Amino acid sequence: MEQIAYDNPEIPLNVPQGFPSLNTSVDKNKPTKYGVELGERLFHEKKFSGNNTISCASCHNQSSAFADNNVQAVGIYGRVGLRNTPPIQNLAFMKFYNWDGNKLTLENQPLVPIITHEEMNSSILEVIGKISAEPEYKDLFRKAFGDENISADRIYRSIAQYEYTLFSVNSKYDKVKRNEGETFTESEARGYQIFQQKCAGCHSTELFTDQSFRNVGFPLNPSTEEAGRARVTGIPADFMRFRVPSLRNAEYTAPYGSFGQFPTLRAVLDYFDDGVLEADNLDPILKENGNRIPMTEQEKDAIIAFIKTLSDHHFVGR
Amino acid sequence: MKTSKNYLPLSFFLLVIASCGKDNPVANNITLHFDNTFSSTTIVLGDATSSTATVNTSADGQLHHFSELKYVISNIRLIKADGSEIPYNINDLDNGATVVDHSKPQTLDYILSNIPAGEYRQLKFGLGVRPELNTLDEARFPDFYAKAGANDTQMHWEWGTGYRFTKIEGFYDTDNKQLSIHTGSTVEGTNGEPDTYTQGVDAYRDITLTLPDNAVVGSNAPKITIKADFDKLLSGKTNTITLGEGNATPSTHAAVNMVLFVDNLGGDGSSDISGMFSTGSVEN
Numbered sequence: 065m066e067q068i069a070y071d072n073p074e075i076p077l078n079v080p081q082g083f084p085s086l087n088t089s090v091d092k093n094k095p096t097k098y099g100v101e102l103g104e105r106l107f108h109e110k111k112f113s114g115n116n117t118i119s120c121a122s123c124h125n126q127s128s129a130f131a132d133n134n135v136q137a138v139g140i141y142g143r144v145g146l147r148n149t150p151p152i153q154n155l156a157f158m159k160f161y162n163w164d165g166n167k168l169t170l171e172n173q174p175l176v177p178i179i180t181h182e183e184m185n186s187s188i189l190e191v192i193g194k195i196s197a198e199p200e201y202k203d204l205f206r207k208a209f210g211d212e213n214i215s216a217d218r219i220y221r222s223i224a225q226y227e228y229t230l231f232s233v234n235s236k237y238d239k240v241k242r243n244e245g246e247t248f249t250e251s252e253a254r255g256y257q258i259f260q261q262k263c264a265g266c267h268s269t270e271l272f273t274d275q276s277f278r279n280v281g282f283p284l285n286p287s288t289e290e291a292g293r294a295r296v297t298g299i300p301a302d303f304m305r306f307r308v309p310s311l312r313n314a315e316y317t318a319p320y321g322s323f324g325q326f327p328t329l330r331a332v333l334d335y336f337d338d339g340v341l342e343a344d345n346l347d348p349i350l351k352e353n354g355n356r357i358p359m360t361e362q363e364k365d366a367i368i369a370f371i372k373t374l375s376d377h378h379f380v381g382r
Numbered sequence: 383m384k385t386s387k388n389y390l391p392l393s394f395f396l397l398v399i400a401s402c403g404k405d406n407p408v409a410n411n412i413t414l415h416f417d418n419t420f421s422s423t424t425i426v427l428g429d430a431t432s433s434t435a436t437v438n439t440s441a442d443g444q445l446h447h448f449s450e451l452k453y454v455i456s457n458i459r460l461i462k463a464d465g466s467e468i469p470y471n472i473n474d475l476d477n478g479a480t481v482v483d484h485s486k487p488q489t490l491d492y493i494l495s496n497i498p499a500g501e502y503r504q505l506k507f508g509l510g511v512r513p514e515l516n517t518l519d520e521a522r523f524p525d526f527y528a529k530a531g532a533n534d535t536q537m538h539w540e541w542g543t544g545y546r547f548t549k550i551e552g553f554y555d556t557d558n559k560q561l562s563i564h565t566g567s568t569v570e571g572t573n574g575e576p577d578t579y580t581q582g583v584d585a586y587r588d589i590t591l592t593l594p595d596n597a598v599v600g601s602n603a604p605k606i607t608i609k610a611d612f613d614k615l616l617s618g619k620t621n622t623i624t625l626g627e628g629n630a631t632p633s634t635h636a637a638v639n640m641v642l643f644v645d646n647l648g649g650d651g652s653s654d655i656s657g658m659f660s661t662g663s664v665e666n
Contacts, residue, residue: 165581166541166542166568168570168580168581172543175518175543176540176541176543179518179531179538179540179543180540180541181540187520187527187531188520188521189520189521189524192521215521216519216520216521295541295568296568296581296582297568297581297582297583298568298582298583298640298641
């Protein structure tokens with residue numbers, strides 16, 4: 065039978081004004097129409113888990129900005145993971161992935177949940193075996209990669225391509241910035257002003273994270289597995305440092321903190337106001353301010369009002 | 383022409399004798415036997431309250447014993463008396479790497495097959511897996527992946543998508559507090575090369591051992607006993623370690639304290655290229 069050749073055009077990733085440049089891996093794995101289509105399909109594929117119950121989307125749920133609302137991630141058989149599920153948005157602009165930055169390219173990430181006991185508890189050959197039995201995948205892989213071969217590398221690349229396209233850049237904040245006819249309320253405008261004084265030292269750039277790793281004195285995860293960034297680098301000064309999270313769509317990603325220490329945004333701000341845990345490597349910004357970020361109740365209201373302008377209703381589909 | 387044709391069967395027969403006969407084979411096996419010890423005593427594993435487990439005392443005076451003891455050996459190279467190096471499936475984890483598991487006697491002997499005949503004076507191998515092969519690539523090395531990842535072995539380091547290089551479980555101090563020491567690599571790029579290195583720790587260590595007697599491969603299949611002295615774990619050439627809250631439990635996954643253990647077990651790669659390993663004997 066004659067093979068149908070598919071036109072598989074590249075999907076251009078246009079870097080919005082003010083955003084950092086793309087992760088250099090994007091150049092080596094440029095999203096294509098059918099690569100992304102396959103990646104999206106695989107992202108929702110429950111056969112990735114040992115008992116066919118968990119897909120990537122089980123924890124990375126679009127309506128929560130591709131995070132979830134559990135304290136810590138819940139995987140196969142209800143097993144609870146070490147950390148809070150991070151949202152998947154604007155990852156093409158990130159240099160580090162996960163709370164501790166252990167992965168530097170998205171293509172290297174999907175294997176972790178596939179094999180982790182508390183997540184999908186499977187193996188890549190098991191996954192390939194299961195999806196190879198589904199005739200529709202043959203077609204999807206052929207469209208995306210030119211032939212029907214289902215390989216680990218193609219699975220990783222197509223999922224990464226899909227993730228690269230998940231831009232959240234259409235919040236009220238973005239529309240105000242781009243002069244698209246929206247304006248901040250009085251409270252949001254005041255919140256933006258206070259945010260720039262008290263938060264933007266870390267939650268900077270249009271990603272609302274400077275992508276640094278910091279110990280901000282949050283309550284410590286009691287698991288002996290946890291060491292923050294030091295788990296990766298082996299550097300004692302990195303102990304319990306975590307990647308500064310983006311605040312885009314934070315309204316949808318409660319609870320907060322590396323293991324969901326805080327049920328609400330208000331609880332996070334109250335904690336900073338009351339004072340954080342002392343540590344040798346506590347962030348200098350906090351050390352210089354008596355281990356706290358003082359805020360009045362009105363200021364907290366305003367900051368939260370501003371953070372909610374970072375919600376991208378279109379992106380989360382609600 | 384007729385004459386030479388008549389001689390052919392005989393010469394063929396002689397050739398077979400010469401290459402496969404017992405007197406002068408072209409290749410044979412070498413068995414690497416791993417003897418896991420505390421100093422000169424072969425370790426007996428045991429749970430917290432075991433009365434039979436081998437109890438060791440560290441340089442700092444801490445009692446400790448193990449309930450589980452596993453490590454990965456790969457990248458095996460044999461050095462001939464003339465200095466030439468014979469690599470043994472060094473890029474093939476399925477056929478060139480093994481998990482030594484002290485609870486499984488059959489894993490204490492690793493047979494290197496089809497080693498060219500000759501005299502060997504040195505043995506090199508890695509404790510752990512070289513960074514370029516340390517990717518948990520099941521499609522490439524299904525056998526080693528399965529062996530290392532078995533439920534009773536647990537030598538996959540999932541979050542780092544690499545192998546655990548050593549896994550030691552046990553107890554320390556008189557009240558038998560838990561010790562759990564796992565090592566593995568988190569390195570991205572090549573350590574020491576600023577152009578490629580981005581982050582992480584390379585826990586792979588290359589070991590060089592000079593044999594007390596040459597191993598003579600030919601009609602004999604030598605057995606080389608490699609002593610792995612786990613007394614060095616806490617009382618090493620590089621570091622003297624005192625176990626406590628910050629380093630005895632799996633927070634050593636953190637890599638914060640891991641390098642101290644790694645250097646004691648596998649050497650620091652510069653002044654110490656043997657770590658806890660030494661050659662016990664060569665039986666030809």
